[in-house]
Amino acid sequence: MNRTKILLVVLMIFGMSDFAFSQNMDKMWGEQVAKLKAADAKRGELFEEGNYAMFIHWGLYSHIGNLYKGKSYYGIGEWIMHSRMAGIPIDEYKAIAKEFNPAKFDADEIAKLAKDAGMKYIVITAKHHDGFAMYHSKVSKFNIVDATPFGRDPMKELAKACKKHGLGLGFYYSHNQDWTFPGGGNGPKKTADGRDVGFKYYYENKCRAQVEEITTQYGPIAIVWFDTPGRIPEEYVKELVGIVRKNQPKALVSGRAGYGLGDYVTLGDMEVPPDNVEGIRETVDTTNDSWAYAWYDNYWKTPKEILHRLVSCVGRGGTYMLNIGPKGDGTVPELAGRTLRKAGEWIKRYPQVVYGTDASPWKHALPWGDVTVKDSTLFLCIFDMPKNGELYLPGLKTKVKSARLLGEKKANAELKVQTKGGWTKIQLPPSISEKIVPVVQLELVGQPEVDPCWGIDPAVETTILAQFAEVTGAKQETKKWMEKFGEWKHVVRVWKWEAGGKALWEVDVLKPGYYNVDLTYNGKDRIVWGVDIEGGQHIQNQQNSSHNYQKFPIGWINFPKAGKYKVSVSCLEGDLAQASLKAIHFTFVD
Ligand code: H79
Secondary structure, eight states, X not given: OOSSOOEEEOOOOBOSTTHHHHHHHHHHHOOOEEEOOGGGXXXXXXXXXXXXXXXXXOSHHHXXXXXXXXXXXXXXXXXXXXXXXXXXXXXXXXXXXXXXXXXXXXXHHHHHHHHHHTOOEEEEEEEOTXXXXXXXXXXXXXXTXXXXXXXXXXXXXXXXXXXXXXXXXXXXXXXXXOSSSTTSBXXXXXXXXXXXXXXXXXXXXXXXXXXXXXXXXXXXXXXXXXXXXXXXXXHHHHHHHHHHHHHOTTOEEOGGGXXXXXXXXXXXXXXXXXXXXXSOEEEEEESSSOSSOOTTOOOOOOHHHHHHHHHHHHHTTOEEEEEEOOXXXXXXXXXXXXXXXXXXXXXXXOHHHHTTOBOOTTSSOBTTEEEEEETTEEEEEESSOOTTSEEEEETBOSOEEEEEETTSOHXXXXXXXXXXXXXXXXXXXXXXXXXXXXXXXXXXXXXXOBOOOEEEOXXXXXXXXXXXXXXXXXXXXXXXXXXXXXXXXXXXXXXXXXXXXXXXXXXXXXXXXXXEEEEEEEOSSOEEEEEEETTSOEEEEEEOOOSSOEEEXXXXXXXXXSEEEEEEEEEEESOTTTOEEEEEEEEEOO
């Protein structure tokens, strides 16, 4: 990450039907303003080198695992007591602690998993919104040592294991929300003896003291990960950040502390960004769908998907923190371990691709994959192998010194590079021993310079997001929605089309000929879409739509010569207000 550019403001534009909801969400997640002063750069070392971390959601809710009184609840497990999940009354929830006995918890095994996965630090829930402390707290008996038969302090064990394995340790702490302590955000408004209390009561009697505890009882910690600041008054956040600074001067504070008082930007939950932003930015994501353990949740990200998301985050200039949800017995779901370890084997083969690398000069993904950078070395990570083994780089202006396939024997590793009309072509060998994600190391004569135009690649399908379009006569807005409860998806879409409205991209076509055009969109009923090449062909077609984003073919379009074109999409008939375009795709036909 570029330490010289330290001030970052991300503007959020919100979707309309979900306007109020999205707005609430962003209030919950806190202002997206973050700064890391050059003088504080020391604290950023973790992110600079790290890029990849383990997040752990583990608590009383893990014992429930989204199965409560014989009924399954679908969504993020740590929210199980919420009225929109099982709606568990406070006393009933608290009583569950008596059954919580994670006797199989093995801190060393978890630290080893993080290490094998190639992760550099671990951030674990010290207290989530449910208010249950997963460490020995002296200010609240509602903690794992005092309230459960387990009686051990797992954070002590984890701190020791992290130290042993050379990993950083950080704590997640829900500073605003506390659903079981009087005065906590979204918590009870009265004390046990019936007194009306507000946030101050919770803050002074629990939150502040617990932040003191987690920053003093476990040795040096790398990060304090505050979440969902909501309506917490600024003075409290200032004080909490002050406590972290005092006790752990080297620790980072997450962007979700609120009021721009954190050290960096944390994107929305599960948000892998498509565009580069300067500054320090973190994506948090999970290996399956829920954060905390959910018994049914078996939709695991494959090792290749994990690597894709990791490389995308690093390639956009950010870091990636990937979550696991250990079970109520303390063990990590087997398939989470398996997929993380497999992805970790790849990282061990090519550590130079991930650690200490920086954003791609293209500022977005390329059709076949993504790029990370170290000085004048580019690492081209191939996620979709071009059919003919020809890897194209659009608009690279810096001269190439050499290209080499990593992990290959010398004879197969040296690659031929040609340049033509602004394109760089790298010929890959017919057989490559790396089976998950092959990497080409490209040495340039100097720092990479790139013409940011969109190349249309004939060897692999090219997707260009509506997020990158120049838009007139339509709205380009962020939409966030939940798939299952609490599982967020994000898209920048173009919708609310007016007559004559356009989403336009400048593209560079390497190979002239016919390309099949598909559009990914959602909307209502049938829609007529038009695709135009400025000064060239117009095609249009009617297709159905669904409420989910789905890809539909529009037809073949001709680019008569190689070179630059302006391509635009317009919505011609149907419910123009609802028609919501996410991406355009080009596939070479002949
Ligand atoms: O710890 C994980 C989540 O539990 C936590 N952040 C990650 C890392 C998180 N807490 N809150 N949120 C994420 C936002 C959730 C908002 C919602 Fe709702 C919960 C939307 C619907 C239910 C609160 C209640 C906002 C609207 C209604």
